[in-house]
Amino acid sequence: MTHSTITTSDDALIVPTGERMDRKLASSTPLLLANLVEAFAPLLRNIALAHFLPPEQFGLAISLAVVIGLVEVLSDFGLPIFAVRKPEALPSAGAMATLQSMALIRSAWLALILIVISPLVAHVFAAPSSIWLYALLGPVVLMRGFENLGVKEMVRRYAFTREALVIASSQIVGLAATVAAAMMGAGMAAMIIGMTAAAAVTLLLSHLLSPIPYRLGWQPETAREAAAFGRPLLLNGAAVALTTCDRLLVGAWLGPAALALYNVAYGTATLPRSILARFLTSAFLPLFVEQRDRNKAAGPLLDAWVLCLSAIAFLYGWSLALLGDRALGLVFGSTYQPSRLFMCLAGISVGVKILLLLPSPAAYANGTTRLISWGSILSAISILPAALCLYLGRNLELFIFVAALSEFGALLVLSHLAGRAFAFTPGILAFAVASPFVPVAALGLLAFISPAMPFAEWLAACSAVLVCVLAVYGLVLRRTGAGSILLAQA
DSSP states (O other): OOOSOOOOOGGGGSOOGGGOOOSSGGGGHHHHHHHHHHHHHHHHHHHHHHHHSOHHHHHHHHHHHHHHHHHHHHTOOOHHHHHHHOOTTSOHHHHHHHHHHHHHHHHHHHHHHHHHHHHHHHHHTTOGGGHHHHHTHHHHHHHHTTOOTHHHHGGGGTOOHHHHHHHHHHHHHHHHHHHHHHHTTOTTHHHHHHHHHHHHHHHHHHHHHOSSOOOOOOOHHHHHHHHHHHHHHHHHHHHHHHHTTHHHHHHHHHOHHHHHHHIIIIIHHHHHHHHHHHHHHHHHHHHHHHHHHTTOOOHHHHHHHHHHHHHHHHHHHHHHHHHHHHHHHHHHOGGGOOOHHHHHHHHHHHHHHHHTTTTHHHHHHHTOHHHHHHHHHHHHHHHHHHHHHHHHHOOHHHHHHHHHHHHHHHHHHHHHHHHHHSOOOHHHHHHHHHTTHHHHHHHHHHHHHOTTOOHHHHHHHHHHHHHHHHHHHHHHHHHHSHHHHHHHHO
């Protein structure tokens, strides 16, 4: 590594000819596959830990992931995304060196903070003998700071394969290391072992697969641009951290065993959503950047985007309502099986979270990250009444019901702001926001009224809802032309 002036030619950033891909959504298929691995690896990890660890140790292992996730989100100012959408006017090699220097500085500060607060975190989770494990989160974050961002920059050129390989490989190795350590009796330390292995693989492959060598440098213009882009995202990170502190609240107020149950029920339900959100943003962001660079009207693409999100939100929520409780009980055991009502409420909550992405790719492409921050702030505020209900009622179903209701209110406000900022068609936007939740809420009401309904009757009710809603979506996609737009990009 060098801290001197960068002399690498921008030609080093050009994707080799053999790797050029058509600028279509289909080119993101390797990334989709990697994101699926990223979704299922934590799920398989949790299944293994649920069987190899007692509930208390399982809950403490999950607390390690909660803590590192919260700290990472709090300090996220979008460096990987800026590497994709940075203005062409910035020299690529010098800009990448600056971004990698900023990433390393960020990671060093995070590592120090995690080490310093480790005694407090151990006290919150009533695990004073595990202070050293919480402190080891610091070195894990520091390792991530040395990642080569050149692989992520290639996404701008619709070259997703290398990024996909980094993601999939790190997840597979991390999963294997975690499971092996748990089988050998490492307890909650198995989580740290898996995190370290995943970070090491990410570090290694990002350097091997990047089209440019890793360099540290400082280009004031790039630093100013990245800071201006990322400052609103710091507020966004604080809001997202507040939104995702549900596990912290459950663990602190109800104990590690309750945290283990909640993580299985709600955490497992949201795992695919997190990966899906990352994939959708990564796949659509280059399309919006291209629209920006060519000064083309973004209205049709915006409508297609929000209808795509809406349909995914409905299918996601419907699937959780139909099979969520039975699937979790079968995979994790009866100890971790939630009620059918809980999974309906989880389906609504996750669907809302999916639709909260509606301004993301357009906002990232145009640098209007303040709108993304507003979405996170609104979502964060919505967790406050739910937290109060959890503290007073100590009931997980009440907690998630109030959270879902509050988040839907936040979604209504965000959709209004997004409609004013971008050229969404008002009628399509209103339909997309409302349509996923009415049918899933109806199923939730049915589950509340008849909690002991036989599964055959429940399946019939869910199937009827699915047929009706898909017919409506098909009609809307055909009449608006959004379906043709999506197919044209496939």
